[in-house]
Amino acid sequence: MSDTRPTLDQLRRDAKRLLNNARAGDLDAARRLDTDPQTAQLAAAQRVVAREHGFRSWPRLVRDLDRLRPASYRDLELRRVQRLTVCCFLPDGELIMVDTLDGFRIPTGAVEPGEDPILDSALRIPLQDAGFRRQGTHVAGVSTDGRHLLLWVDGARYYGNRPHREDARWWTGPSSEATELLRSQGDGTLAASVELADRARRELTDEQAVEDLRRLLDPSYLRAETAEGGSGFGGTPQEWRAAREQLCDAIESDGSFLDIGCANGLLMESVVAWSAERGHRMEPYGIDHSPALVDRARQRLPQWADRIWVGDALTWRHPDGLRFDVVAMIIDVIRPHRYPELIKHLLDQVVAPGGRLLLSRYSGGGELSGAEALRRCGYPVDGETSVPARGRLDDEPGAWVINR
Structure with a gap:
C-alpha cells in the first residue's frame, strides 16, 4: 500500500x-x-x-x-542543507542517545548562519546536545529536498573547553536496541534514521574512510587562523605544549624524528624545540596523506621542505630508504582492523633498528590506546610517556615499542 x-x-x-x-x-x-x-x-x-x-x-x-534516503558526499549540495541529525557512535560501535525527561534523543539541530554543515554544525550539534566530541564524520542520508542531512560520527565524551553540554545523561547500546526504544516512544522515523546510519557505518570501506577524513581535515586545517588550529588542535600555544610535550619522553638521545600525519608541521617544529630544552638535537621529518596539508607544511617550514612528503602510513617508505630513530603517529586516523598491518610495515620499513615506534591517540577518541594497540597486535610495550600535563580526564600516555 x-x-x-x-x-x-x-x-x-x-x-x-x-x-x-x-x-x-x-x-x-x-x-x-x-x-x-x-x-x-x-x-x-x-x-x-x-x-x-x-x-x-x-x-x-x-x-x-522527514524521510531520508541513503546518500554519500557526492549526493549533497551543502549550500541547501539547513538541518542535521547526527548519530554518534563510540569506538566500540555502540550508539549513544541522550536520556531526557521527554524520552531518548539523537543530536539534531539547525545549521546556523555562516556555518559549514560538515566543519561547523556537525561539530557543534553533538557537543551542545550530548557533550560528544566527533572525530570522523560520514554521510548516511539526505532528505528528498536536500535540506536535512543525516550523518554518523565516531568519537567520545568531551572534557575540553569548547562550549558543550556537561550534564548529558547517556544511554549507550547497540543500534538495534536503540531503534526499539525510539519506536516504543513514537519516533519511528528517527528509528529508521538510526538504522540507516548504522548500515552506513557497517558498510564503510577503508577507501571511503580515508576520503571522508580528507574531506573533513583539509578544509578545517587550512582555514585555521593559528598554527595550533592548522595542526588540528583547538587551543592556545600553552595548551598545545601541555597536550603534546610528553611525546618527547620517547626521545632519550640525539637522532631523527618522523611525524606521521604531520599536517602543517607544527609538531615537527615543536619536538625540535622541546627536545633541545632536554638536551637532545633532533632532525625532523614529516609525512601526511593530504597534498594540500603537505604544501602548507612546506610553506610554513621552508628549511625542511625537502623533508616533508605526501604518503600513506600503511605503505610509505623514504625514497632513499632512510629510516628514523623515533616515529610518532596518532592511530585514530587508521581503522583498528588495520593496526597489525600498520605496525608491521612501520617497523619493517620506516623505524630504524633500535629505534622507537610511538603510538598515541586523541584524548578518548579511539578504540584502543597506543599500549593496547601494541599488545593486541602481539608487540611488547617498551615504554610509555607521561600523561599530558593539561589534566583532562580522558588524557592518557602514548606507548612505544623498540624495533629489535
Missing part, C-alpha cells in the same frame, strides 16, 4: 499559504491561525498545520515526515 500522507514539502507550502491568506483577509484562514495575521510569524502557521495533522508541534511533524 502506498503512503498517502502529505509530504513535508506540501505541509511547508500549506503553512506559508495559510499565513499569506490570513494576511490577505481570508476570514477562514484568520480563524484557523487564531492570532493577529499581521504580526504572526511563519512558526504560528506551522503549529496550526501540525495540530491539524495530529501532531503536538511542528518539530514532531518534521521528525515523523
Whole structure:
C-alpha cells in the first residue's frame, strides 16, 4: 500500500499559504491561525498545520515526515542543507542517545548562519546536545529536498573547553536496541534514521574512510587562523605544549624524528624545540596523506621542505630508504582492523633498528590506546610517556615499542 500522507514539502507550502491568506483577509484562514495575521510569524502557521495533522508541534511533524534516503558526499549540495541529525557512535560501535525527561534523543539541530554543515554544525550539534566530541564524520542520508542531512560520527565524551553540554545523561547500546526504544516512544522515523546510519557505518570501506577524513581535515586545517588550529588542535600555544610535550619522553638521545600525519608541521617544529630544552638535537621529518596539508607544511617550514612528503602510513617508505630513530603517529586516523598491518610495515620499513615506534591517540577518541594497540597486535610495550600535563580526564600516555 502506498503512503498517502502529505509530504513535508506540501505541509511547508500549506503553512506559508495559510499565513499569506490570513494576511490577505481570508476570514477562514484568520480563524484557523487564531492570532493577529499581521504580526504572526511563519512558526504560528506551522503549529496550526501540525495540530491539524495530529501532531503536538511542528518539530514532531518534521521528525515523523522527514524521510531520508541513503546518500554519500557526492549526493549533497551543502549550500541547501539547513538541518542535521547526527548519530554518534563510540569506538566500540555502540550508539549513544541522550536520556531526557521527554524520552531518548539523537543530536539534531539547525545549521546556523555562516556555518559549514560538515566543519561547523556537525561539530557543534553533538557537543551542545550530548557533550560528544566527533572525530570522523560520514554521510548516511539526505532528505528528498536536500535540506536535512543525516550523518554518523565516531568519537567520545568531551572534557575540553569548547562550549558543550556537561550534564548529558547517556544511554549507550547497540543500534538495534536503540531503534526499539525510539519506536516504543513514537519516533519511528528517527528509528529508521538510526538504522540507516548504522548500515552506513557497517558498510564503510577503508577507501571511503580515508576520503571522508580528507574531506573533513583539509578544509578545517587550512582555514585555521593559528598554527595550533592548522595542526588540528583547538587551543592556545600553552595548551598545545601541555597536550603534546610528553611525546618527547620517547626521545632519550640525539637522532631523527618522523611525524606521521604531520599536517602543517607544527609538531615537527615543536619536538625540535622541546627536545633541545632536554638536551637532545633532533632532525625532523614529516609525512601526511593530504597534498594540500603537505604544501602548507612546506610553506610554513621552508628549511625542511625537502623533508616533508605526501604518503600513506600503511605503505610509505623514504625514497632513499632512510629510516628514523623515533616515529610518532596518532592511530585514530587508521581503522583498528588495520593496526597489525600498520605496525608491521612501520617497523619493517620506516623505524630504524633500535629505534622507537610511538603510538598515541586523541584524548578518548579511539578504540584502543597506543599500549593496547601494541599488545593486541602481539608487540611488547617498551615504554610509555607521561600523561599530558593539561589534566583532562580522558588524557592518557602514548606507548612505544623498540624495533629489535
